[in-house]
Amino acid sequence: DVKVTQSSRYLVKRTGEKVFLECVQDMDHENMFWYRQDPGLGLRLIYFSYDVKMKEKGDIPEGYSVSREKKERFSLILESASTNQTSMYLCASSLTGEGYGYTFGSGTRLTVV
Amino acid sequence: GENVEQHPSTLSVQEGDSAVIKCTYSDSASNYFPWYKQELGKRPQLIIDIRSNVGEKKDQRIAVTLNKTAKHFSLHITETQPEDSAVYFCAASSAGNKLTFGGGTRVLVKP
Numbered sequence: 319d320v321k322v323t324q325s326s327r328y329l330v331k332r333t334g335e336k337v338f339l340e341c342v343q344d345m346d347h348e349n350m351f352w353y354r355q356d357p358g359l360g361l362r363l364i365y366f367s368y369d370v371k372m373k374e375k376g377d378i379p380e381g382y383s384v385s386r387e388k389k390e391r392f393s394l395i396l397e398s399a400s401t402n403q404t405s406m407y408l409c410a411s412s413l414t415g416e417g418y419g420y421t422f423g424s425g426t427r428l429t430v431v
Numbered sequence: 432g433e434n435v436e437q438h439p440s441t442l443s444v445q446e447g448d449s450a451v452i453k454c455t456y457s458d459s460a461s462n463y464f465p466w467y468k469q470e471l472g473k474r475p476q477l478i479i480d481i482r483s484n485v486g487e488k489k490d491q492r493i494a495v496t497l498n499k500t501a502k503h504f505s506l507h508i509t510e511t512q513p514e515d516s517a518v519y520f521c522a523a524s525s526a527g528n529k530l531t532f533g534g535g536t537r538v539l540v541k542p
Contacts, residue, residue: 349528351529351530353532358440358534358535359534360435360437360520360532360533360534360535361475361520361532362532363529363530363531366529368528376529377432377531408474408475412528413528414528415528417462417463417480417482417524418528419465419477419480420465420467420475420477420530421477422467422474422475422476423474424473424474425474
């Protein structure tokens with residue numbers, strides 16, 4: 319069973335802090351994704367990666383960056399946290415190829431005060 | 432890029448009735464359409480998916496239909512049960528494995 323693990327379930331950070339959200343998957347998936355989930359807006363793609371050291375901007379990359387130094391780990395970085403980044407953050411991974419669904423992590427609920 | 436719209440945003444049904452959620456997509460190149468169920472406080476889980484070369488797929492009480500010409504697809508849940516209460520997301524994928532999600536439908540099954 320594929321496991322996608324997000325390091326924190328809940329986080330509270332102050333405005334202006336640098337925040338790291340970590341995601342690790344254990345099934346050798348090539349693709350990893352970061353989404354944020356907000357009521358009524360569904361899941362919006364922040365960044366994704368198809369390979370180590372590779373990253374691509376999603377639909378809402380502003381204020382975020384990512385790092386993928388190892389295949390199993392994909393980190394989301396909030397360079398200077400702001401209150402409008404308060405949200406649920408979901409990491410997902412998948413195999414490469416047509417028609418592979420995602421496996422999601424449990425999510426990190428981030429509150430920026 | 433792809434845009435996915437999902438309706439309704441909330442759906443309340445009586446236990447035993449059917450529930451239908453509809454999604455439309457914009458990119459005619461999209462070829463993979465999964466549905467995810469997210470129970471309260473839990474991660475989204477894939478419940479069914481359909482590829483563009485198939486018009487309908489069924490798995491027990493859930494079914495998905497796809498109309499490529501009209502660019503819409505739907506989730507049908509029959510004989511709803513309280514455990515079907517959750518938020519459901521549709522999604523579409525065109526380029527690579529990147530999914531674009533709809534806004535979600537909160538389904539409440541009333542006993």
